[in-house]
Amino acid sequence: MYMPEQEVLEHAIGWLQAGHQVHLCTVVKTWGSSPRLPGAMLAVRDDGQLLGSVSGGCIEDELIARARSHRLPPVNGLLEYGVSRDEAQHYGIPCGGQLQIFVEHVSSVHVLQPVLDSLQQRRLLRRSVRIGSNEVIWGDAMPGAIACLENGWFHHYFGPQWRLLIIGANQLGAMLASMAQALEFNVLLCDPREEIRAQWQVEGVQWCAGMPDDVVLDIAADGYTAIVAVTHDPRLDDMALLEALRSEAFYVGALGSRLNQEKRRERLRMFELGDEEISRLHGPVGLQIGSRTPAEIAVAILAEIIQIRSQQRAAALKSQSIASALSAGSVCTS
Template structure:
């Protein structure tokens, strides 16, 4: 399953190959209640057709109208919306919201090839564009955070910023793997049972061979990694959790009823885990929405992942803004 960025850029590539010109828009920074996060992208064709979103509202309509009237910048530029109350009301931006957007003209499909390759290969690409010369540089990196301005350069990212390791290739694991990819997670699966591997047919998810605890150590979970154990077999789930709870993973969850979770925590306490580490476990996994079927449980898990990921994103954005005050890497 393609990520949302991949779908936007592939559609834009099709347009460019058909001879159309277009503009790529990337959210640099938002203030207040702006509806999209930094990094959100939109492509507007010269005749006003568009794919993607930077606001979910009237800003897209305004950019499409500018495209139809050849009123968009002819070189890389920064655009701002919602700088005053009248403009915010005009473009339907929530109270106090402001959006700063990077605008870049597109004329050839080759301009999009590196981003599409990074998305297809599930590698994180840092794309840097010089506002004065139009020079573009590409570099594969580890997760660094939000898009930002640095002197005359705009840096943005394409590829998986977030990873999800699923322990268990059962029906729930399959549904969870498929759904998570639509939410821009790089999905990895671990299940040492040969019969489960033989029946695994979810495209786009990486199968990691080995025992769960070894696999957790191998992927080196960071603040952009979530780990969910769904085998319902303590011999497998607990192995993964023992290593996961000592890692930097932003979310760690395990399937099982509340009574079983308490038993699991008691088992974990018998190993070299602190009480703080044990209490990081989300169990029963997922938000309480009355889910029963595998698909419903997958929705509840992803809902909690979205909730936790948003908290990490907001904390990271606040840290970025704070750390760059008075420095050349200026996001304001």
Template sequence: MNSLDYDVITRALEWLRDGHQVHLFTVVQTWGSSPRLPGALLALRADGHLVGSVSGGCIEDDLADKAINQQLPKTTALMEYGVSQDEAQRFGIPCGGRLQILVEPSIAEATLLPLLNALENKQLVRRSVNLNSGHVSFKEALPGSSAGLEGEYFHNYFGPKARLLIIGANQLGVLLASMAQTLEFEVLICDPRDHVKAEWRVTGTQWIDGMPDDVIVEIKPDANTAIVAVTHDPKLDDMALLEALKCDAFYVGALGSERNQQNRRDRLLSFDLTADEVARLHGPVGLRIGSRTPAEIAIAILAEIIQVRSQQRQSASIPHRLGEDSKASSACKA
């Protein structure tokens, strides 16, 4: 599955190559309750066709009408919606909500192609737009940065925002890998069983050979890495957890029932892990949503990963300064 950004960018490039005029809109800032976060994209043709989203729908309709009636800005500009309560209600923005949108009229292929290359190569890149001149520049970036304004520039980030290492290439692993790519995770797979590797078919993922504990040491998990063990084989899952729980990964989870998890915690404590390290384990893995099927379990796991990442960002556990790439944290602790 492709990320939403990838779908917007590829469609916009198709339109440009077909001779259409295309405008690009990006959410820059939000106040109060807003449907989309800074960085959300919308590509809009001059005839009103669009892909992507900057709100719940009404603002998109208004922008399409403006495009058809040639009422959009002719140069790079900022637009605001939801300034008044009446306008917020008119455009379906939650009470008190307000958002600012960057408009890039009549974009050129050169302002999008580096993004397509970065997304296809699983690289994180920063796209910077000068609000005065409209000039677009690109720079390699590190995970942990957020879209936002810096002086006369707006910076947005494209590519994998975090890594997900999945231990286990079973049916659940397949679903996790597919869904996580839509959420803009770089997906890594480890499963030492040759017959399982031979049947792996999920494109866009990186297979890493080796035993789970060695692989975790090799990839050096940082504060932008999540690790999930789903083989349901204690010999493999526990090996991964012995290293994962000592690292800086923001999330470590393992498949298994309440009883199995308690037994697993007892086993882990018998090794060199501390009680605090074992307490980091999310197990049974995933939010409690009554999931039963592999697809439902995958959704529950990814929902919990997103929840944990959001909570840690809010508490500044993943530090970053606006417009400046954060440095990756240390690797596994000795």
């Protein structure tokens, strides 16, 4: 499955190659109950065709009208919506919601291609555009960095697609795979049991051949990867966990009762995993919502994954805000 940013960029590049004028629109900042987070983006071409989202529908119609009437910025600039109560009601923005959008007239494929390349290679990238000019530069990015304005530049950060590796092609694994794809995760699955794999019916999943521990190593689990073991067979689940807990995966979980999880932690210690590594294991897996059926358990697992991801994003945003404040302070005192 493509990530939204990759689809937007691929279409924008295709439109440029076909001779269209293209604007890239990105949410910079939100106030109140705005429907999209900073970094959400869309591409709109000169005839009003559009891909992506910055508001869930209410602002998109306005951007289409601007594109068709050639009223989008000729180079780049900022647009704000929902500043007044009347405007919020006019555009359908939730009560109190406000949006600030950076709109860039994309002049060449070359100013987008490096971003698409970085996404396909699972690399972090910062794309910076000088406000009021066509100047674009690229640089390294920290995980979790959020789109922002700083000192006359708009910084947009691109990272790998979030992905979920599921160990176990059972009914719960199928539910997880279906729901995770709806949440725009790239889903990978490992189950060396041929008789189980033969019954798999969920499309869009990348099968990973091999034993679970080898697969975790082969995919090079990074900070955008969650790993969940659901076979309920320690011979398979524990193999995956041995490498997953040593990896950079932001979430590692395993199915099983509290008693079974304690036994599992003892087994993991026998393989020389330290307490800090073992403490990363979410088990019993998922938020405790009283789930019983495979579908309910899948909801609980994905809810916990989203919760952990959101907490990490909030921490990264706080760090970014502190770093920006310190940078501004150093400029003022120099």
